[in-house]
Amino acid sequence: MNSPWSLTAARGEDGALSVGGCDVRELAGQFGTPLFVYDEDDMRGRAREFRSAFGEAFAEHGTTCDVFYASKAFLSSRVASWMFEDGLSIDVASGGELEIALRGGMPASRIGLHGNNKSDAELRRALEVGVGRIVVDSFTEIEVLDALARELGVTAPVMVRVTTGVHAGGHEYIATSHEDQKFGLSLATGAAFEALTACHDAPGLELLGIHTHIGSQILSVEAFRESAERMLGLRAAFSAYAGVDLPEVDLGGGYAIAYTEDAEGLPIAKAAREIAGAVASALANVGGAWPRFSIEPGRAIAGPAGLTLYRVGVVKHVALEDGGSRQYVAVDGGMSDNMRTITYGAEYTAALAGRASDADATLSRVVGKHCESGDIVVRDVDLPGDTARGDLLAVPATGAYGRVMAHNYNAVLRPAVVAVKDGEATLLIRRDTLDDLFSWDVW
Structure with a gap:
């Protein structure tokens, strides 16, 4: 059995994830989210x-x-x-x-x-x-x-x-x-x-x-x-x-x-x-x-070297026919940065990345922000029941066919890509800007 997390991924004493010696909270603050992070x-x-x-x-x-x-x-x-x-x-x-x-x-x-x-x-x-x-x-x-x-x-x-x-x-x-x-x-x-x-x-x-x-x-x-x-x-x-x-x-x-x-x-x-x-x-x-x-x-x-860092927006609980419920965790990306779930039925996992939690694990589905019901990043994963707006979520093993298949559906801006090593982050691909969108739009 192999771990989906890259070689240097680790948890600090406060429960926050780091990769390549870089705290993901600092990466999100510097480069924004969604963000592709390569170890x-x-x-x-x-x-x-x-x-x-x-x-x-x-x-x-x-x-x-x-x-x-x-x-x-x-x-x-x-x-x-x-x-x-x-x-x-x-x-x-x-x-x-x-x-x-x-x-x-x-x-x-x-x-x-x-x-x-x-x-x-x-x-x-x-x-x-x-x-x-x-x-x-x-x-x-x-x-x-x-x-x-x-x-x-x-x-x-x-x-x-x-x-x-x-x-x-x-x-x-x-x-x-x-x-x-x-x-x-x-x-x-x-x-x-x-x-x-x-x-x-x-x-x-x-x-x-x-x-x-x-x-x-x-x-x-x-x-x-x-x-x-x-x-x-x-x-x-x-x-x-x-x-x-x-x-x-x-x-x-x-x-x-x-x-x-x-x-x-x-x-x-x-x-x-x-x-x-x-x-x-x-x-x-x-x-x-x-x-x-x-x-x-x-x-x-x-593939194994990359993860995607998201910011949680809306969290809602939906009743299931069997009497149970599912926690829907909506993030600030989705099918625009990971087409593999909707295209191939690909399976991923996810984890709370910015803090520790003692809350009970809850059956969850990580979904994107796009106008498609199939806009799913992770179909089934246990996440803490106190997952809330503003939390960071990390999805590992997204280094292949993520950013290269990214697109601008709903005029969403494509994420930046950074490489991390020995506590330093290097920008590989910058985030799209509104000027990029406008440069393609003839007016």
Whole structure:
């Protein structure tokens, strides 16, 4: 069982929460609420643990394994610089993410460009700056990219995204390797093999290898084992056909994290050892030289490192049909800073953050301030019965897919983001202002 709270989260003698040596009451006073708070030591420590665990596990078999940080989980220029300093690469899925990664000092050669519908402008920019790999997702993209590369007089390094048919993860919207969805080229129908052949034959492309992603919030290594076997089988078949061993294989990611006190995460070291072992077994069966591997941990680096700090507004008690009651705790954010509950039915926990309480625990629901009945942050959690207007509430494990999916529904201003370490807070992303809203409104 894993804690949803980050590495340095702790309670003081007065019951107030601190993170990175910073009292959350002071953070709320300085930066306002809602506020995303990232534990820098936790986040960077997880990045280094992925790099070392997978590096060591694959080194035992005589090869390497690169780790690509998922910019879609959370990205700022400073985070990109952290990932570079800690030895990771980065994957991006848009022109905007690419520019932020470059702005943060990530070398283009260590950036991978994803996406099922990349624009001509995004592909052109990727070629101009020299990204390390472009993960192609369709035959249309192969044709367009080949033409752009030849026009620019460069060679585009590509990997083919393969739909392996291995189903894993949580909600259907985050499962990414079944046949009836928008990503990748099917292994079962032969489309993936045809795409490899097309890339191999295209004069403007350099075929680096194959890539897959089977889902998110995955707890079992067995899904990775099965996916690796299918990927390496495809690699062997293409090698027999083309007479070349593809040099790189990306095994994807989607490692689960704990969102609540009783939830499980996928231990990094265990995953590294078992996935490397599965790859070794698969290669022994199909043959071929060991390629260079890479993985994409997704939310597993940013997610556990972040929490959201809210200010309580209205508290009301609602009678339930079974004769009980529920305490509704409305906070100053909601679906505008955490879309995962309303979109995926995601489960979180919450805690009173600014003080201690001896009041009885009360079945509660943390809700937002938006004009939607589905605007729920935490569906079920026990909170003190004396929770009141003005209290601070903390929701842990919100470091992934919170601020990056934030929006301005009801013209609510998006929260600021700070990193905390050794008692110091550093602003990563400032809070929206009314001037921001007005700058988009043409009058």
